[in-house]
Amino acid sequence: MAFSVLNCSSSILLRAYFVQEIWVLLQNYLSISRISSFMNEFTGLELSPKKIEYLKYIQEQKSTVKTTDISSQFKVDPSTITKTISELSSTGLIQHVPYRGISLTEQGRTYAEFLIRRHRILSLVLTRYGLSADEACVAVSKFEGYVPREVVDKMCTSLGHPTMGGCGKIQHDKSCCPVCD
Ligand SMILES: [Zn+2]
Numbered sequence: 001m002a003f004s005v006l007n008c009s010s011s012i013l014l015r016a017y018f019v020q021e022i023w024v025l026l027q028n029y030l031s032i033s034r035i036s037s038f039m040n041e042f043t044g045l046e047l048s049p050k051k052i053e054y055l056k057y058i059q060e061q062k063s064t065v066k067t068t069d070i071s072s073q074f075k076v077d078p079s080t081i082t083k084t085i086s087e088l089s090s091t092g093l094i095q096h097v098p099y100r101g102i103s104l105t106e107q108g109r110t111y112a113e114f115l116i117r118r119h120r121i122l123s124l125v126l127t128r129y130g131l132s133a134d135e136a137c138v139a140v141s142k143f144e145g146y147v148p149r150e151v152v153d154k155m156c157t158s159l160g161h162p163t164m165g166g167c168g169k170i171q172h173d174k175s176c177c178p179v180c181d
């Protein structure tokens with residue numbers, strides 16, 4: 001009797017363990033396929049220059065940010081920031097938890113990594129045509145939002161996927177460089 005109870009409870013535990021394992025695998029699969037379908041979808045032309053700057057700023061902060069952080073960083077009225085942040089939330093790129101702050105979603109991080117790569121690749125190109133790193137940074141921020149991802153990937157490939165730009169490290173995503181880390 002005792003043996004069969006033990007047997008029964010351990011088989012329940014075992015089953016629970018497998019269900020949990022399968023659940024984790026499924027979640028991983030869903031998150032990978034969600035990200036890879038998102039990677040295939042975006043053109044890089046989705047956001048206004050202002051939203052691009054906010055997204056890059058949120059990405060560069062290591063913890064969640066507050067509306068007031070963004071408003072003081074960009075010297076913009078907090079009510080204007082609140083409106084822009086709620087528009088960004090509806091794109092699924094950021095999540096805004098009241099009283100806790102703003103952070104990037106998984107898709108938002110993927111997108112922000114692209115934004116940073118685009119900025120740095122374009123800056124690097126301009127430094128090869130006579131601009132200093134600082135001048136290139138400023139010049140690129142005025143037009144980067146109009147350069148499609150497809151174009152950035154081609155430029156990146158023709159430059160041999162450089163790892164260092166004028167204003168920081170360049171990371172390559174799998175769609176640009178399947179063999180890069
Ligand atoms: Zn820069």
Ligand SMILES: [Zn+2]
Nearest residue numbers: 156161172176
């Ligand atoms: Zn690349």
